[in-house]
Amino acid sequence: MNKKFNLAPKVFLLLFFSLFLAIGCSKEESPVEKEPVGSTPDPEPEPEPEPEPVVYFTFSSDPAFFDTSTQDNWIILHDSDGNLLDYKPYESGDILEFTALDSELTDTFTVTLFLRRISTRFLTVDNIQTSCEGSQFNIISYPSVSKGSNWLKSQYPTRLPGSPAPNHLGEFTLTTENIPGEFPVLNNYFHDLGNGNRGNLSTLRFSEHPNSSSSSHSAGYTTIIQSGINNWENTSYMMSILHADEGLKYLFFQNPDAGNDLTIDYGDFQAFDSYTYFPLIPENENYTLQMVGYENETSFKTHTGYFCLEVNDINNGMQIPLGALDRFTHYKTFFDMKINDNARYQYSILGPKPTISVIPEKPSVSFTQDGIIGFDFTTNTDYVRRVSYFGDPEPIISADDCDVTFWGIASDQENYPVLSTLPDELYTLYPNLEPIDQLEYKSSTIYLQGKTYAEFLRFEFDPTYDHILKYGDVQEYFTLNRE
Numbered sequence: 219m220n221k222k223f224n225l226a227p228k229v230f231l232l233l234f235f236s237l238f239l240a241i242g243c244s245k246e247e248s249p250v251e252k253e254p255v256g257s258t259p260d261p262e263p264e265p266e267p268e269p270e271p272v273v274y275f276t277f278s279s280d281p282a283f284f285d286t287s288t289q290d291n292w293i294i295l296h297d298s299d300g301n302l303l304d305y306k307p308y309e310s311g312d313i314l315e316f317t318a319l320d321s322e323l324t325d326t327f328t329v330t331l332f333l334r335r336i337s338t339r340f341l342t343v344d345n346i347q348t349s350c351e352g353s354q355f356n357i358i359s360y361p362s363v364s365k366g367s368n369w370l371k372s373q374y375p376t377r378l379p380g381s382p383a384p385n386h387l388g389e390f391t392l393t394t395e396n397i398p399g400e401f402p403v404l405n406n407y408f409h410d411l412g413n414g415n416r417g418n419l420s421t422l423r424f425s426e427h428p429n430s431s432s433s434s435h436s437a438g439y440t441t442i443i444q445s446g447i448n449n450w451e452n453t454s455y456m457m458s459i460l461h462a463d464e465g466l467k468y469l470f471f472q473n474p475d476a477g478n479d480l481t482i483d484y485g486d487f488q489a490f491d492s493y494t495y496f497p498l499i500p501e502n503e504n505y506t507l508q509m510v511g512y513e514n515e516t517s518f519k520t521h522t523g524y525f526c527l528e529v530n531d532i533n534n535g536m537q538i539p540l541g542a543l544d545r546f547t548h549y550k551t552f553f554d555m556k557i558n559d560n561a562r563y564q565y566s567i568l569g570p571k572p573t574i575s576v577i578p579e580k581p582s583v584s585f586t587q588d589g590i591i592g593f594d595f596t597t598n599t600d601y602v603r604r605v606s607y608f609g610d611p612e613p614i615i616s617a618d619d620c621d622v623t624f625w626g627i628a629s630d631q632e633n634y635p636v637l638s639t640l641p642d643e644l645y646t647l648y649p650n651l652e653p654i655d656q657l658e659y660k661s662s663t664i665y666l667q668g669k670t671y672a673e674f675l676r677f678e679f680d681p682t683y684d685h686i687l688k689y690g691d692v693q694e695y696f697t698l699n700r701e
Contacts (some may be wrong), residue, residue: 290334511549
């Protein structure tokens with residue numbers, strides 16, 4: 219009996235040992251992974267860098283062309299939603315960089331140039347002419363400027379420098395005789411209108427204007443005497459006469475010897491090689507039509523040519539002939555017409571002979587409100603760009619209040635800017651500056667043909683743009699005052 223009971227501890231010990239082995243084998247089947255020899259743990263992720271400001275606009279003013287010592291100049295920037303981005307004063311020669319976080323910028327923004335100077339203005343009070351001195355504020359805004367733009371405000375030359383003027387030999391008197399009819403000459407320079415029509419006289423370099431002139435009529439012929447004409451050595455002169463009956467003719471002649479005068483005969487004048495006819499000119503208050511001929515591209519780009527014709531205020535229903543010569547390769551045609559006190563029209567073409575077939579009718583204009591902010595402009599004509607002008611609601615009527623504010627806004631048909639008020643600092647510095655919400659719409663210049671708005675910005679502010687006269691450039695626009 220005692221032997222049987224002594225076996226129990228041994229049995230339990232055997233079972234415990236077997237269980238221990240089973241657990242040990244199970245752990246060996248799932249060994250713990252270890253890092254390979256020579257490996258390094260993954261680095262902790264670096265924090266995102268803080269965003270840095272970017273230069274979104276650079277502006278400078280050319281000291282060779284702008285003296286800012288007698289005026290205050292500021293530049294103000296708004297984003298395309300009308301929020302103020304920045305503003306700074308500047309002097310001629312300064313280079314300004316405007317920076318901001320890219321997340322704070324819109325794709326385009328509006329640049330406003332602000333100028334304040336002291337000016338003298340003349341006015342009539344109680345039928346007495348007087349003058350006053352006050353602040354004049356000239357402001358202009360340019361919307362849709364791209365981020366990264368770099369502007370240089372300068373006066374870019376549009377022509378190449380010409381050769382030196384020839385020697386000046388004094389003056390001479392020119393007599394043009396045997397002109398058929400009684401005072402039949404229709405053309406004259408604008409600056410000489412008070413002296414009667416006497417034709418157009420020019421050299422390759424200058425239009426020539428006498429000190430005095432007179433006309434006489436005898437036996438069916440007219441004689442014109444012009445005194446005090448510049449005598450340029452070894453120089454060819456061109457005389458053109460628009461005759462009421464015989465049309466437009468011309469004559470080339472050489473300068474006389476020093477101290478001598480010269481007489482030319484209308485019978486020697488010739489017809490031009492070809493003619494184009496300017497469209498019928500509508501009713502107007504006054505106009506100037508001008509055509510200049512150039513002998514080659516250099517002559518064209520240095521703007522040294524002969525005046526084929528300049529005529530002013532011939533409102534007789536005629537189609538004015540424009541004469542061309544085979545010796546001329548380039549032309550400039552310019553037409554300026556004051557329709558009335560509220561409308562003006564201009565047309566110009568550089569290079570080819572004019573192709574205008576009709577003078578367009580004056581566009582109609584409407585707007586929904588007077589003010590700059592939210593200004594809504596519509597017209598019945600297509601155009602490539604415009605400038606709308608705003609100003610003080612009342613004209614100067616007293617010498618006690620001689621301050622004026624002008625604000626122009628350039629745009630195309632789609633990009634009139636969203637603007638907010640100017641910075642408070644400017645109104646503090648200039649308490650006589652008219653508040654933006656007090657300015658009223660005054661006029662618009664509407665460009666039917668010419669540079670697009672984007673090209674216009676380059677022409678105004680891009681030093682890499684080719685500003686020299688280009689063959690084929692056309693500009694046509696109306697200036698319309700508020701009625």
